[in-house]
Amino acid sequence: MHTGYLIDNYIEFWPSLSLLKSRKTEMTFQLTKSSSLCLSILLLNAPDIVLHSTFMREVWHDEEMSTNILYQNISHLRKGLSTIAGFECGTTMIRTISRKGFCFTSEFCQIQLLEDKTEESSISSPLMEKTDECIGSPPQDNGQLTIADTQTTLHERFLQSKIVSFVLIVSAVIIIYLDHLNSNGYYQSFYENYEPFIKEGDCNIYINKDTFVAKTEAIKKGIAAINCKIYPYIYTTSWQHITSVRMVACPKPLDKESSPFCITYVYRG
Known part of the structure; x- marks a missing residue:
């Protein structure tokens, strides 16, 4: 047997099922166990005020608990009443x-006791087990963030701080690495493998003396795609059994510029 309440002549509330x-x-609406207890306490004391401490003591057995939890459950309860009524009435009722x-x-205190005496209750609860944590959001007159909102915000800020820290660390490593290359003469040592080959208009062409294979025509065709007025220094590398020619085009000569901004081309002849 289930005992329930009839609110305002058309909303049934069954505490044992946490159901509106x-x-x-x-239409039915499944309440959480704690929001169902909150409604029971409100109805038993209607129309008198139920203090925060009373809810904390009767529902959670802890008067020191944050009121955010209470506001979440009241918000969920108001949503349920509005859903069953078919219009926004939750904040008016509670x-x-x-x-x-x-x-x-x-105004809504026309409350009657109901009894369902059938052995197998005709009232079914669509969801008997439901979590009581972080449901809904507190009403606007609360003026506080819910715990769920606060945790989400803190989590997002934590991730953002981690991402920013990671980017800063990577940037620092890259700067240190480039400085290391520069201080150890990386670009100068790169240049040491090249020697002047030919000059075509504004293009000063250098060849890699360690891997040089005479591919003059391929080199001339390759530099046609390069604007030698912007990148007049071209360092080429070719191989015996590979038809392609790699070209590194720079705005300044590598023997004089410690950190040139060069572009790379590959010509496949």
Whole structure:
């Protein structure tokens, strides 16, 4: 047997099932166990004010618990009442008494006790097990963030700080590495493998003396794609059994520029 309440002649509330049900439609709304207990306390005390401490003591057995949890459950409860009613009435039915508690509005205090005596209850609960944590959001008159919102914000800030830290570390490593290359004469040592080959207009062509294979025509065709007025110094590398020619085009000669901004071309003849 289930004992319930009839609110305002059309909203059924069954505490043992944590269920709200409409008498006008087939609409039902599943409450959490804690929000169901909150509604029971409000109805038993209607239209009197129920203090925050009373909810904490009766529902969670802890008067020191954060009121955010209470506001989340009241918000969920208001949503359920509005859903069953078919219009926004949750905040009208359950009033917030600032810094004190909540009360069930006297206008809706037409409350009757109901009994379902059938052995197999005709009232079914679509979801008997439901988490009580971080459901809904607190009403606007609360003026506080929910724990769920706070945790999400903190998590996002934590991830952002991690990403920023990672980017800074990578940037620092790259700067240190480039400085290391520069201080150890990396670009100068790169240049040491090349020697002047030919000059074509504004293009000063150098060849890699360690791998040089005479591919003059391929080199001339390759530099046609390079703007030698911007990149007049071209360092080419060719191989015996490979038809392609690699060209590194720089705005300044490598023997004089420690950190040139060069571009690389590959010509496949």
